[in-house]
Amino acid sequence: MSPSRARTNPLRDxxxxxxxKVAGPCGMVIFGVTGDLARKKLxxxxxxxxxxxxxxxxxxxxxxxxRDWADQDFAKVVHDSVREHARxxxxxxxxxxxxxGFRFVPGEFDDDQAFAQLKQTIEDLDRVRGxxxxxxxxxxxxxxxxxxxxxxxxxxxxxxxxxxxxxRVVVEKPFGSDLATAQKLNETLSGVFSPESVxxxxxxxxxxxxxxILAMRFANMLFExxxxxNYVDHVQITMAEDIGIGGRAGYYDGIGAARDVxxxxxxxxxxLTAMEEPTSFDARSLHLxxxxxxxxxxxxxxxxxxxxxxxxxxxxxGGVQVGGYLDEPDIAATSTTETYAAIRLGVDxxxxxxxxxxxxxxxxxxxxxxxxxxxxxxxxxxxxxxxAVEDLSHNALVIRVQPDEGVTLRFGSKVPGTQMEIRDVxxxxxxxxxxxxxxxxxxxxxxxxxxxxxxxxxxxxxxVEQSWRxxxxxxxYWADHGRPEQYPSGTWGPASADAMLAREGxxxxxx
Ligand code: BG6
Numbered sequence: 218m219s220p221s222r223a224r225t226n227p228l229r230d231x232x233x234x235x236x237x238k239v240a241g242p243c244g245m246v247i248f249g250v251t252g253d254l255a256r257k258k259l260x261x262x263x264x265x266x267x268x269x270x271x272x273x274x275x276x277x278x279x280x281x282x283x284r285d286w287a288d289q290d291f292a293k294v295v296h297d298s299v300r301e302h303a304r305x306x307x308x309x310x311x312x313x314x315x316x317x318g319f320r321f322v323p324g325e326f327d328d329d330q331a332f333a334q335l336k337q338t339i340e341d342l343d344r345v346r347g348x349x350x351x352x353x354x355x356x357x358x359x360x361x362x363x364x365x366x367x368x369x370x371x372x373x374x375x376x377x378x379x380x381x382x383x384x385r386v387v388v389e390k391p392f393g394s395d396l397a398t399a400q401k402l403n404e405t406l407s408g409v410f411s412p413e414s415v416x417x418x419x420x421x422x423x424x425x426x427x428x429x430i431l432a433m434r435f436a437n438m439l440f441e442x443x444x445x446x447n448y449v450d451h452v453q454i455t456m457a458e459d460i461g462i463g464g465r466a467g468y469y470d471g472i473g474a475a476r477d478v479x480x481x482x483x484x485x486x487x488x489l490t491a492m493e494e495p496t497s498f499d500a501r502s503l504h505l506x507x508x509x510x511x512x513x514x515x516x517x518x519x520x521x522x523x524x525x526x527x528x529x530x531x532x533x534x535g536g537v538q539v540g541g542y543l544d545e546p547d548i549a550a551t552s553t554t555e556t557y558a559a560i561r562l563g564v565d566x567x568x569x570x571x572x573x574x575x576x577x578x579x580x581x582x583x584x585x586x587x588x589x590x591x592x593x594x595x596x597x598x599x600x601x602x603x604x605a606v607e608d609l610s611h612n613a614l615v616i617r618v619q620p621d622e623g624v625t626l627r628f629g630s631k632v633p634g635t636q637m638e639i640r641d642v643x644x645x646x647x648x649x650x651x652x653x654x655x656x657x658x659x660x661x662x663x664x665x666x667x668x669x670x671x672x673x674x675x676x677x678x679x680x681v682e683q684s685w686r687x688x689x690x691x692x693x694y695w696a697d698h699g700r701p702e703q704y705p706s707g708t709w710g711p712a713s714a715d716a717m718l719a720r721e722g723x724x725x726x727x728x
Contacts, residue, residue, distance in 0.1 A: 242351060244318065244342055245263070245278055254389065259664070263278060281321075322334050322335045363405055386416070388402075433624065451574070451575060452491075453726055455588050466545055477578075492506040517561055527703065528541070528556050541703070556581065558577065588615055592611045612626075
């Protein structure tokens with residue numbers, strides 16, 4: 218039998234993969250339930266999962282925060298967040314069933330009584346909602362409180378897996394602010410939870426288009442033979458935002474673009490782009506390959522020439538005039554936090570030796586776009602006149618993560634006419650044009666994976682620590698070298714970032 222027939226033979230594949238996996242009996246406790254993330258992403262994602270029939274009928278959600286709320290007040294907050302931010306349509310019957318499992322526990326993170334009440338609440342839910350003793354604790358709170366919360370959970374006997382039940386902890390970034398703090402954080406978590414029970418969220422890994430990097434590379438014959446330094450000139454990974462920091466001064470100031478985005482989202486995108494084929498898509502094999510790439514990452518010696526940072530100044534956003542970073546509420550006029558960061562990394566292995574990976578991210582840039590652009594070398598010989606290929610640039614494969622999700626292949630084509638003139642053209646795949654299903658939000662996928670106990674899309678602590686090892690010297694270097702350069706809002710970042718690529722005979726893409 219041919220391999221492809223074997224794979225589609227239903228007798229060899231007892232579980233029909235078209236049937237979505239539904240989480241078993243369980244509940245979730247969210248710490249930091251009054252925060253932006255819970256309101257805009259977590260609660261809507263939970264509703265969307267319920268609406269898609271992927272949560273168990275007795276699913277329960279407990280909010281824990283420093284508010285004087287009753288269960289009904291909490292339910293109202295969830296309701297408003299779902300009405301405003303859910304992806305799927307609002308259905309009364311789904312809402313009612315879900316809302317019956319909402320509970321609220323008021324308290325501080327060091328309040329013994331509140332944790333005793335949490336324990337009681339969870340036991341009640343096991344009894345009345347059939348959550349089966351299975352609970353995930355979602356820490357959507359600043360990391361300085363992680364120790365208090367996991368300590369309290371442990372003291373109150375809330376962290377123990379009993380036979381046939383599970384307890385998991387979900388942590389949001391930032392995973393520390395450097396290697397030392399990340400290691401400390403990992404120690405705190407691993408003192409209480411086993412490694413399989415810790416789920417670190419990097420929401421980019423939950424995005425369909427990010428998972429598609431692996432599908433494209435490893436499900437096709439087309440790309441992999443040219444995915445190496447023989448053919449690739451360089452790779453540009455961009456995560457640009459048109460928004461400023463909004464109301465997040467407290468979180469963002471002192472953190473900055475490199476820690477906020479490069480340490481996690483962009484280094485993960487780079488790892489997926491550069492890694493070798495995993496033996497399978499289970500968590501172990503994926504981590505192994507990602508880890509190998511991260512271990513091979515090298516920093517250039519001259520950080521002055523190969524990194525750039527900036528801070529947005531007044532300018533334009535969405536057709537209106539806006540102030541700069543230093544004018545934002547709660548930002549000191551002396552702040553040196555960068556809102557734009559660009560770095561060049563190398564991967565010292567046989568596949569990638571000599572190929573630069575340029576990573577950049579920024580706020581208040583020209584538009585919102587995330588993409589991975591693989592730029593290929595020019596053909597070694599062009600049998601055309603100079604004039605014919607004047608408008609021909611490098612071939613490129615661009616994976617558009619968002620918005621306008623899809624893939625573009627850029628190559629040279631003859632311009633119609635009597636002359637031989639060659640110009641870049643694009644061949645496009647757009648999700649909307651090929652699939653009727655809308656992509657789930659990243660948080661839907663990741664929350665469901667937590668409840669199912671599926672770890673492949675969650676970075677392990679070794680990856681997190683390795684990312685800090687890469688970034689720490691750059692951040693230290695910046696700390697010793699003055700202020701970030703200002704760039705007007707609505708542009709594509711500081712001039713030093715353009716100069717950084719120009720020195721190497723390249724230019725940033727203007728997506
Ligand atoms: C978060 C960062 O991780 O990602 C934010 O902390 C950023 O600063 C956000 O705005 C962007 O996420 P997305 O999914 O909108 O690209």
